[in-house]
Amino acid sequence: MVKVVLKGITKRFGNVVAAGNINLEIQDGEFFTLLGPSGCGKTTTMRIIAGLEQPDEGHVFFNDEDVTDLPTYKRNTGMVFQNYALWPHMSVFDNIAYGLKVRKVPKKEIEERVQKVLELVNLSGLETRFPTQLSGGQQQRVALARALVIEPNVLLLDEPLSNLDANLRVKMREEIKELQKRLRITTIYVTHDQEEAMVISDRIAIQKNGRIQQVGTPIDIYNKPKSLFVATFIGGGSLIEGIAEKVEDLIRVRTGNIIIEGVSSTDGKKIRKGDRIACVLRPESLSLEKPEEPSNRLEGVVEWASFVGPMTEIRMNLENNRLLINAPSDIQVPIGKRIAVYIRKSDTIILPVEEEKL
Amino acid sequence: MRQDGFKMDFGKTWKKLKREMDLMTASQTLIAFSILLLFLIAPLALMVGQAFIYRGNISLNWFISMFGDPEFISLTPRGGRLFEVHRGTMYIWGLDYGILLNTLIVAMTVTFSCSIIGVTIAVIMARYSFKGKEIFRVLLLVPLLATPFVNAYVIGKLFQPIGGLVNFLFYNLLHIMPWRIDIDGLFGIALAQILSYYPIVYLNVFASLMNIDPSLEEQAENLGSKGFRLFRTITFPLSLPGLAAGAIIVFIFSMEDLGAPIGFIGARANPLSRKVVSYKIYSSFAGALAGGISPRTYALAVTILVISVIGFTVVKRYVSLKSYAMLSRGGRWSPRVRTPSWKAQGIIYLLLMVLLVTASMPQIGTLLLATTNWATSGTLPTKLTGEHLQALATNPDVARAIVNSLMYSSVAVTVMILVGASIAYVVARRDVPGRSVLDVMATIPVAVPGIALAVGYFLFFTDYFRGTLLDPIIDPALLLIFAYSVRRLPFTSRAIFAGLQQIDVSLEEASLNLGARRSTTFLRIVLPLIASNIIGGGILSFVYSMSEVSTSATLGALREDRMPITFFISQIVYGVAAVGAVSVGAALCVLLMSIQILAMVLSNLILKQRVAFLGV
Numbered sequence: 004m005v006k007v008v009l010k011g012i013t014k015r016f017g018n019v020v021a022a023g024n025i026n027l028e029i030q031d032g033e034f035f036t037l038l039g040p041s042g043c044g045k046t047t048t049m050r051i052i053a054g055l056e057q058p059d060e061g062h063v064f065f066n067d068e069d070v071t072d073l074p075t076y077k078r079n080t081g082m083v084f085q086n087y088a089l090w091p092h093m094s095v096f097d098n099i100a101y102g103l104k105v106r107k108v109p110k111k112e113i114e115e116r117v118q119k120v121l122e123l124v125n126l127s128g129l130e131t132r133f134p135t136q137l138s139g140g141q142q143q144r145v146a147l148a149r150a151l152v153i154e155p156n157v158l159l160l161d162e163p164l165s166n167l168d169a170n171l172r173v174k175m176r177e178e179i180k181e182l183q184k185r186l187r188i189t190t191i192y193v194t195h196d197q198e199e200a201m202v203i204s205d206r207i208a209i210q211k212n213g214r215i216q217q218v219g220t221p222i223d224i225y226n227k228p229k230s231l232f233v234a235t236f237i238g239g240g241s242l243i244e245g246i247a248e249k250v251e252d253l254i255r256v257r258t259g260n261i262i263i264e265g266v267s268s269t270d271g272k273k274i275r276k277g278d279r280i281a282c283v284l285r286p287e288s289l290s291l292e293k294p295e296e297p298s299n300r301l302e303g304v305v306e307w308a309s310f311v312g313p314m315t316e317i318r319m320n321l322e323n324n325r326l327l328i329n330a331p332s333d334i335q336v337p338i339g340k341r342i343a344v345y346i347r348k349s350d351t352i353i354l355p356v357e358e359e360k361l
Numbered sequence: 362m363r364q365d366g367f368k369m370d371f372g373k374t375w376k377k378l379k380r381e382m383d384l385m386t387a388s389q390t391l392i393a394f395s396i397l398l399l400f401l402i403a404p405l406a407l408m409v410g411q412a413f414i415y416r417g418n419i420s421l422n423w424f425i426s427m428f429g430d431p432e433f434i435s436l437t438p439r440g441g442r443l444f445e446v447h448r449g450t451m452y453i454w455g456l457d458y459g460i461l462l463n464t465l466i467v468a469m470t471v472t473f474s475c476s477i478i479g480v481t482i483a484v485i486m487a488r489y490s491f492k493g494k495e496i497f498r499v500l501l502l503v504p505l506l507a508t509p510f511v512n513a514y515v516i517g518k519l520f521q522p523i524g525g526l527v528n529f530l531f532y533n534l535l536h537i538m539p540w541r542i543d544i545d546g547l548f549g550i551a552l553a554q555i556l557s558y559y560p561i562v563y564l565n566v567f568a569s570l571m572n573i574d575p576s577l578e579e580q581a582e583n584l585g586s587k588g589f590r591l592f593r594t595i596t597f598p599l600s601l602p603g604l605a606a607g608a609i610i611v612f613i614f615s616m617e618d619l620g621a622p623i624g625f626i627g628a629r630a631n632p633l634s635r636k637v638v639s640y641k642i643y644s645s646f647a648g649a650l651a652g653g654i655s656p657r658t659y660a661l662a663v664t665i666l667v668i669s670v671i672g673f674t675v676v677k678r679y680v681s682l683k684s685y686a687m688l689s690r691g692g693r694w695s696p697r698v699r700t701p702s703w704k705a706q707g708i709i710y711l712l713l714m715v716l717l718v719t720a721s722m723p724q725i726g727t728l729l730l731a732t733t734n735w736a737t738s739g740t741l742p743t744k745l746t747g748e749h750l751q752a753l754a755t756n757p758d759v760a761r762a763i764v765n766s767l768m769y770s771s772v773a774v775t776v777m778i779l780v781g782a783s784i785a786y787v788v789a790r791r792d793v794p795g796r797s798v799l800d801v802m803a804t805i806p807v808a809v810p811g812i813a814l815a816v817g818y819f820l821f822f823t824d825y826f827r828g829t830l831l832d833p834i835i836d837p838a839l840l841l842i843f844a845y846s847v848r849r850l851p852f853t854s855r856a857i858f859a860g861l862q863q864i865d866v867s868l869e870e871a872s873l874n875l876g877a878r879r880s881t882t883f884l885r886i887v888l889p890l891i892a893s894n895i896i897g898g899g900i901l902s903f904v905y906s907m908s909e910v911s912t913s914a915t916l917g918a919l920r921e922d923r924m925p926i927t928f929f930i931s932q933i934v935y936g937v938a939a940v941g942a943v944s945v946g947a948a949l950c951v952l953l954m955s956i957q958i959l960a961m962v963l964s965n966l967i968l969k970q971r972v973a974f975l976g977v
C-alpha cells in the first residue's frame with residue numbers, strides 16, 4: 004500500500020486545461036475522491052496517476068518514489084474503467100486472471116486467488132460466463148475483481164457506478180466502501196455525484212476546470228466551503244447576493260431590504276466592506292421556528308410546497324429571490340401565505356462572489 | 362533562458378518519443394516504412410526520375426518526343442472504323458488517335474458508361490422493392506468474377522461477323538439486325554471493361570444511397586419534391602461521393618487493364634487492339650530481357666501514373682469533404698424502399714435481365730470454353746468435355762503455374778497482413794512521428810496503375826539489386842509477391858483499421874494497467890478482437906493476388922518456370938488461341954472463379970456483411 008503524492012501536475016489538451024497545477028497528498032489506506040462536474044479533468048488526473056497519460060508538468064510519487072516516467076504496466080495500479088473495459092473474448096475467469104498471468108504467477112496460485120477475489124465481490128460460480136452474459140452490476144464486480152486480484156498499490160475507480168441504476172448504485176457504493184475498509188487499500192475514486200462522494204470518502208478534492216478548489220473531509224467541505232462554487236456544488240441551497248455592509252466577526256449583507264448576517268468560511272480574509280458577496284442558505288438549515296441562538300429572520304410568500312415523504316419542501320419568494328426550505332413533513336403551509344423562516348447566523352455561509360474567469 | 366527552454370522541450374520530446382516507441386511500435390513502424398519505401402516509393406521515384414533524364418541532363422525530351430509522336434497522340438484518326446458499314450457488316454472498332462489518347466478515350470468512355478449503368482442499378486436496388494431482388498443482388502456481382510483475358514476473348518468471339526453467336530442469332534436467324542455487327546479493337550476493349558467494371562460503381566453508389574439519412578429525402582418530399590426532381594436535387598447529389606469513388610477506380614482500372622487488349626488480340630488479331638498504353642508497356646517487357654526498357658516507356662508509365670494520382674487525389678479530397686451524407690442524427694433508420702407500379706416493375710425486370718445476360722457473357726462463355734469444345738466448334742459448342750479441366754492437374758506447365766500462384770498469393774497475404782496490421786495499428790493508436798506520412802503512403806497504391814509499378818520495379822531492381830534474388834531477371838517471384846502485397850495493402854490495412862476502430866481503447870489500457878506490456882497487449886487483446894477483420898481481409902486479398910494481372914503479365918514474363926496463372930492465361934489467349942488451347946486458359950479462369958466464390962462466401966460468413974471491397 005502506498006501514499007500517493009501529486010506535485011504541480013499540469014496537463015493541457017490544446018487550450019483545455021484538464022489538470023491545472025494539482026498538488027495532492029493521498030494517505031496510505033485512504034479513500035480519496037475526486038469530485039467535480041463532467042469535463043473538469045477528474046479522469047485525466049486519475050489517468051496520470053495510473054500512468055495512462057503523461058503530465059506536461061509535475062511529478063507523481065508513490066511513497067517517495069518518483070513514478071512520473073514509469074509506464075503504466077510497471078506501476079501496479081488497479082484501475083476500474085468507467086465502461087468497465089472487460090475483454091469480450093475472455094471469460095470472467097480469464098479476465099480476472101489476466102493480470103496474474105502477465106505477472107507469471109503459478110497456475111495453482113492464480114486459481115486460488117481468482118476464487119478468493121470472486122468470493123470477495125460475490126461472484127462465485129460465474130467464472131465461465133462471458134462479459135456479455137452478465138448484468139451491469141456483475142460486470143462492474145468483475146472489473147473490480149480484476150483490479151483487486153493483482154493486489155495493487157492503489158485502486159483507481161473512475162465513476163464506477165455511473166452505468167448502474169439508482170438502487171444498485173447505493174448498494175454497490177456500500178459494498179465498495181466495505182471492501183476498501185477491509186483491504187485497507189489506498190483508493191482514489193472519481194465521481195460527479197456529490198452525495199456519492201460524501202457517503203463514501205474519507206476525504207474529497209473538488210475540481211473545477213482542471214484545478215483543485217478545495218480538499219477536505221466531507222463534513223469540512225460541507226460546513227466550510229471555501230468558495231461559492233464548492234458551496235453550491237456540495238449540498239446546494241439558495242443563494243442571495245448582496246454587498247458587504249459590515250465585516251467583523253459576523254459579516255452583514257444587504258440586498259434591497261433584506262439584511263443577513265453570517266460567517267465566512269474563507270476566514271474573513273478575502274472579504275472587505277463593499278465587496279459583492281453571497282449568502283448560501285442550505286434548505287435544511289432553514290426552519291419555521293425561531294432557534295435560541297442568534298438567527299436571521301427572513302419573510303416571504305410561499306410559492307409552492309410539496310410533501311416528499313420525510314419532509315416537506317417549501318419554495319418561498321423573498322423579494323424575488325428563491326428560497327428552498329426543508330420543513331418537517333407534518334407542517335402544512337398554504338401557497339400564497341406570507342411566512343417567516345429563520346436560520347442561525349452560524350449556519351449562514353457567506354462567500355465572496357467569484358468573477359468567472361475563463 | 363531560451364536555450365534552457367529549448368533543452369527542456371527537447372528533453373520532453375525525446376522522453377515522449379521513448380515512451381511511444383516501445384519495441385513493438387518501433388518494429389511496426391520500421392517494417393511498414395521499409396516495405397513501402399523499398400517496394401513502392403523508391404521504384405516509382407526512380408522511374409519518374411529516369412523519365413526526366415536525357416543524356417545525363419534533366420530534360421523533358423522523352424515526354425516531348427512522345428507527345429509529338431502521332432503513334433502516341435494524333436489529333437486526326439490514323440485508322441480504325443467506327444459505325445462504318447461495309448458489305449453488310451457494321452464495323453465498330455473505334456478510331457485510332459494514338460496510344461495515349463486512345464487510352465484516355467477508352468477510360469473515359471468506360472467510366473462514363475459504368476457510371477450511368479452503376480447509378481441506375483444502384484437506385485433501383487436501393488430504392489425499389491420487387492420480387493426476386495435478392496437473387497438479382499447476387500447475380501449483379503457475377504461480372505466481378507475474375508476471368509482475366511478470357512472475358513475479352515469471349516466477347517471478341519461472340520461478335521465475330523462470321524460465326525459469332527450474336528450475329529448468327531440476330532442477323533442470320535432472327536433477321537432483327539440490318540447488318541452483321543463487328544465489335545473489336547478499342548470499342549471492344551471498352552465494352553469488355555464496361556461489362557466487368559460497372560459493379561464497382563454500382564456497389565459504391567449503392568453503399569452511398571443506403572447511408573443517406575432517409576429523413577433528408579422525406580423532408581424534400583414533404584416540401585413537394587418528388588420523382589425525378591427529388592432524385593436530381595437530393596438523392597443524386599448526396600450519392601455523388603460514392604459515384605466519384607467508384608468512377609475514379611474504374612478510370613484507373615481501365616487505364617491499366619491488360620486483359621481486354623490481350624483478349625481481343627487473341628480472339629481477333631486486330632492491330633487496333635494493340636493501340637493502348639497498357640499493351641505498349643506490356644510489349645516492351647518482351648524486349649526487356651534483350652535490351653532493357655526504353656526511357657520512353659518510363660515516360661509513358663509516368664504519364665498514366667500522374668493522371669491517375671491526380672484523379673485519385675482530387676476525388677479523395679472531394680469525398681472526404683462531402684461525407685456529410687453519412688451523418689445521421691438519430692431517428693428511424695430504414696432506407697426508403699417502395700414497390701413500383703406493375704409497368705415500372707416490368708421495365709426494371711427487362712433492364713436487369715438485359716444487363717445480366719450481357720454482363721455475364723464473359724463468365725458464361727468462359728464456363729462453356731472450359732467444359733465444351735466451343736473453342737474449335739464454331740458458333741455453338743457441340744460436345745461436353747472434361748479434358749480442359751483435367752488439364753489443370755495433368756498438364757505439368759499448368760499445374761506449375763497454379764502452384765506458383767498459390768504460393769505467391771499465400772506469402773503475399775502474409776506480408777500484407779503483417780504490414781497492413783502494423784500500419785493500421787500505428788495510425789490508429791500510436792502517436793509517433795511520421796504517422797500521418799505512413800497513413801498517406803499506405804493509400805498511394807490504390808492510385809498506382811499496376812503496369813506503372815511493374816516498370817518501376819523492373820528499373821529499380823535490375824539496377825540496384827542486380828544479380829540478387831530481387832532482380833526480376835534472375836527471379837521475379839519475390840517481386841511478384843511484393844507487388845501483390847503492396848498493391849492490395851490499402852484494402853487490407855483499411856479492413857484492419859476498421860476493426861481497430863470498433864474496439865474501445867480502454868480495452869487495451871486495461872491490459873496495460875494490469876501490467877501487460879504493449880506487445881503482450883497486442884497479441885492477447887488486440888489481435889483476437891480484430892481476428893475476423895484480418896481473416897476476412899486476408900481471404901479477399903488472396904483472391905485478388907490469385908487474379909492480379911498487370912504485374913503478373915509483365916514481371917511474370919521474365920522467367921518461364923516462375924509464371925503465375927494469369928501470365929499463363931495471357932500467353933494462351935494471346936498466342937496459341939487458334940489451336941484451341943484457350944480452353945485450358947478458360948479452365949484456369951473457372952478455377953479462379955471457384956476460389957473467388959468460395960472466398961466471398963467465407964468472408965461473408967466471417968465478417969457477417971456484404972463485400973464492398975473496392976472503393977476509395
Ligand SMILES: Nc1ncnc2c1ncn2[C@@H]1O[C@H](COP(=O)(O)OP(=O)(O)O)[C@@H](O)[C@H]1O
Pocket residue numbers: 016019020021039040041042043044045046047048
Ligand atoms: N485525449 C484527449 N484529447 C483532447 N482533449 C481531452 C482528452 N482527454 C480529455 N480531454 C479534455 O479534457 C477535459 C477533461 O476531461 P476529463 O478528464 O475526461 O474530464 P472528467 O473526467 O472530469 O469528465 C475535457 O474538456 C476533455 O474534453
Ligand SMILES: [Mg+2]
Pocket residue numbers: 042045046047162
Ligand atoms: Mg471522466
